[in-house]
Amino acid sequence: xxxxxxxxxxxxxxxxxxxxxxxxxxxxxxxxxxxxxxxxxxxxxxxxxxxxxxxxxxxxxxxxxxxxxxxxxxxxxxxxxxxxxxxxxxxxxxxxxxxxxxxxxxxxxxxxxxxxxxxxxxxxxxxxxxxxxxxxxxxxxxxxxxxxxxxxxxxxxxxxxxxxxxxxxxxxxxxxxxxxxxxxxxxxxxxxxxxxxxxxxxxxxxxxxxxxxxxxxxxxxxxxxxxxxxxxxxxxxxxxxxxxxxxxxxxxxxxxxxxxxxxxxxxxxxxxxxxxxxxxxxxxxxxxxxxxxxxxxxxxxxxxxxxxxxxxxxxxxxxxxxxxxxxxxxxxxxxxxxxxxxxxxxxxxxxxxxxxxxxxxxxxxxxxxxxxxxxxxxxxxxxxxxxxxxxxxxxxxxxxxxxxxxxxxxxxxxxxxxxxxxxxxxxxxxxxxxxxxxxxxxxxxxxxxxxxxxxxxxxxxxxxxxxxxxxxxxxxxxxxxxxx
Numbered sequence: 001x002x003x004x005x006x007x008x009x010x011x012x013x014x015x016x017x018x019x020x021x022x023x024x025x026x027x028x029x030x031x032x033x034x035x036x037x038x039x040x041x042x043x044x045x046x047x048x049x050x051x052x053x054x055x056x057x058x059x060x061x062x063x064x065x066x067x068x069x070x071x072x073x074x075x076x077x078x079x080x081x082x083x084x085x086x087x088x089x090x091x092x093x094x095x096x097x098x099x100x101x102x103x104x105x106x107x108x109x110x111x112x113x114x115x116x117x118x119x120x121x122x123x124x125x126x127x128x129x130x131x132x133x134x135x136x137x138x139x140x141x142x143x144x145x146x147x148x149x150x151x152x153x154x155x156x157x158x159x160x161x162x163x164x165x166x167x168x169x170x171x172x173x174x175x176x177x178x179x180x181x182x183x184x185x186x187x188x189x190x191x192x193x194x195x196x197x198x199x200x201x202x203x204x205x206x207x208x209x210x211x212x213x214x215x216x217x218x219x220x221x222x223x224x225x226x227x228x229x230x231x232x233x234x235x236x237x238x239x240x241x242x243x244x245x246x247x248x249x250x251x252x253x254x255x256x257x258x259x260x261x262x263x264x265x266x267x268x269x270x271x272x273x274x275x276x277x278x279x280x281x282x283x284x285x286x287x288x289x290x291x292x293x294x295x296x297x298x299x300x301x302x303x304x305x306x307x308x309x310x311x312x313x314x315x316x317x318x319x320x321x322x323x324x325x326x327x328x329x330x331x332x333x334x335x336x337x338x339x340x341x342x343x344x345x346x347x348x349x350x351x352x353x354x355x356x357x358x359x360x361x362x363x364x365x366x367x368x369x370x371x372x373x374x375x376x377x378x379x380x381x382x383x384x385x386x387x388x389x390x391x392x393x394x395x396x397x398x399x400x401x402x403x404x405x406x407x408x409x410x411x412x413x414x415x416x417x418x419x420x421x422x423x424x425x426x427x428x429x430x431x432x433x434x435x436x437x438x439x440x441x442x443x444x445x446x447x448x449x450x451x452x453x454x455x456x457x458x459x460x461x462x463x464x465x466x467x468x469x470x471x472x473x474x475x476x477x478x479x480x481x482x483x484x
Contacts (some may be wrong), residue, residue: 007099009180011173014051019058023133024093027181028122029061032173033088033166036064036145041257042152042159044292045088045169060122061089064145065261067269069118074323075420076435078123084149084261090142090170091121093128098138098182107183108217108461109140109174113194113420116163116286117147117268123432130428134451135458138183142170144199148240148268149261151285153233157253164293167199168209175212189461191217191313193423198222198287201388204310205301206293215464216307217457218314219426220419223384225282227289227297236271236284243267278330279342279372281321281380302391311464312392313457314385315402315480319416321376325369326413332369339372347379355379370414381419390474398464399472402456406449406484409441417484425450425483426457453483 005020011030018027033045040046062083069075098105112119112126121141128139143166144150150163175185190213192200197218203209204216228236244267246255256264271284287294296304325331334342336356343352359374360366366374386401393399404422408415415421421438424430428450433439439446459466472479 008054011177011180013048015054016057017054018092018094020096021129023096024129025096025099026127026129027057027092027094029059029086029089030055030057030092031061031086031088032090032142033169035085036088036149037085038257041084041149042154042157042162042253044158044162044165048088060091060120061143062087063120063122064088064143065149065265066114066118066147067265069114071323071420073327074415074418074436074438075125076433081120082261087143088145088166088169089122090140090173091128092178092181092183093132093139093141094182095132095136095138097136103182104179104184105136105138105182106187106189106214106462107138107140107174107178107185108189108191109142109170110217111144111167111190111192111196111199112141113192113196113220114146115281115283116151116195116198117283119146119195125423125429125432126427127429127432128427131426131454131458134428134454135462137458137461138178138181140170140174140178140183142167144170147283148264148285151283151287152240153228153230153237153285153288153291154252155291157256160291161287161293164199164202164287164291167203168206168293171203171209171212185212187214188212189215189217191219191461193219194222194419195286198225201298202287202293205298205306206295207306208293210306213310215311215461216313217460218312218385218388219422220316220320220381221314221385222281222380223298223388224380225286227287227294228285230288230290233285233288236275239274240267240271240284243270277345278328279325279346279376281324281376298388302388305395307392308395308397311398311400311460312389313400313402313460313466314389315404316377316381316385317404317417317419317421318484319373319377319407320381320419321373322413322415323419325373325376326415326418331372334368334372336368339368342372343375389472393472394474400460400466400469400481401472401479402481402483404453404483406446408438409443411437411440413437422453422483425453428454449484456481456483
């Protein structure tokens with residue numbers, strides 16, 4: 001290992017100075033687009049004007065505007081760090097070796113989750129330095145607009161799937177600049193967790209972005225959530241404008257751009273409360289069908305062959321939905337009849353009865369809340385993931401499927417292997433979750449499992465294959481690799 005402590009790289013818009021951290025050089029808070037403020041709020045991302053001095057890339061940039069995550073009880077609280085100005089940044093974590101020997105490495109562009117409502121690629125939860133060093137790969141994380149600023153549907157003012165458009169801008173930045181950071185723009189895996197997995201699949205299927213993507217990593221994607229219907233999105237946007245007090249006939253863009261971001265977030269929170277129903281995990285605003293990035297459903301895109309030829313690694317945690325319902329008394333107090341009522345509202349009475357009874361038979365000692373939660377784990381996460389895997393493998397494409405089974409040693413809330421449980425294991429960021437019940441009692445065995453899981457993911461990113469792991473075959477549970 002050399003004595004490098006800092007390194008300067010040119011992004012084309014200006015130079016950035018990264019910092020050495022263990023086996024990696026980290027470049028944080030690198031702008032990939034102009035700040036989405038003023039006339040650029042609720043507008044597609046624009047090129048950054050650039051800078052002249054060498055920019056310090058040791059600290060991450062601010063998060064995009066957002067309220068607290070609804071999964072704070074699971075992952076732990078975060079001190080708000082958002083600022084609309086300067087929020088469209090990315091972070092590059094490059095192995096020292098890549099910046100010393102001049103050879104390029106495969107790239108992982110990884111998107112955080114947060115229900116299209118919260119999250120930041122700059123948070124220490126997703127620090128990619130250890131994963132980059134472990135796998136000898138270049139890791140990129142990034143912010144993208146969320147909540148109303150990212151998914152308000154008002155196409156007449158240019159607001160339509162702006163979060164997706166930000167992500168597409170990141171991929172363009174990677175194509176243009178990643179070689180300067182030791183990355184190979186010809187070998188790019190796009191991946192992410194939860195909403196980040198949903199976004200990754202959108203990017204891999206969309207004709208405007210998929211040519212730059214070599215491999216796809218999908219962790220706990222909520223693929224049971226259909227894209228938002230344009231009519232529903234239009235109705236939610238109208239309700240949102242009413243909550244903000246924007247009158248009919250007003251210059252909507254001008255009015256929205258004049259309001260403080262805090263007011264936009266407050267109205268979004270009130271809209272969320274009005275639209276919330278028991279057992280429904282969908283946010284008020286998320287990717288809209290027919291808007292940029294979603295010209296067709298994923299089912300149609302897969303039938304059309306949009307993912308053909310790309311290696312796929314896809315999986316879920318064993319108990320995904322406990323994160324959403326373990327702390328919700330409306331769910332925990334369900335009777336069987338009430339659980340069936342909630343499910344009937346989602347899928348219809350006959351389907352509700354069938355799916356509930358099937359899960360109850362598999363879980364004979366479960367409470368109605370536990371049975372309901374298991375139904376939601378499958379319906380929102382597992383079934384869609386396996387459907388994607390089955391289709392991809394049936395086409396002769398390299399496909400790997402995993403299930404993350406590790407539950408905390410101390411588990412008073414019966415979370416099990418819940419949504420987000422694998423994240424500290426992937427990034428080896430256990431110390432970044434001091435308040436998380438998911439990591440209660442974590443020790444050497446958890447770190448060893450993290451090394452195993454992260455190594456498998458990194459190998460997939462590097463080679464598109466995984467040693468000692470049989471590729472998935474359609475409807476073959478024995479080919480699912482279990483971690484934990």
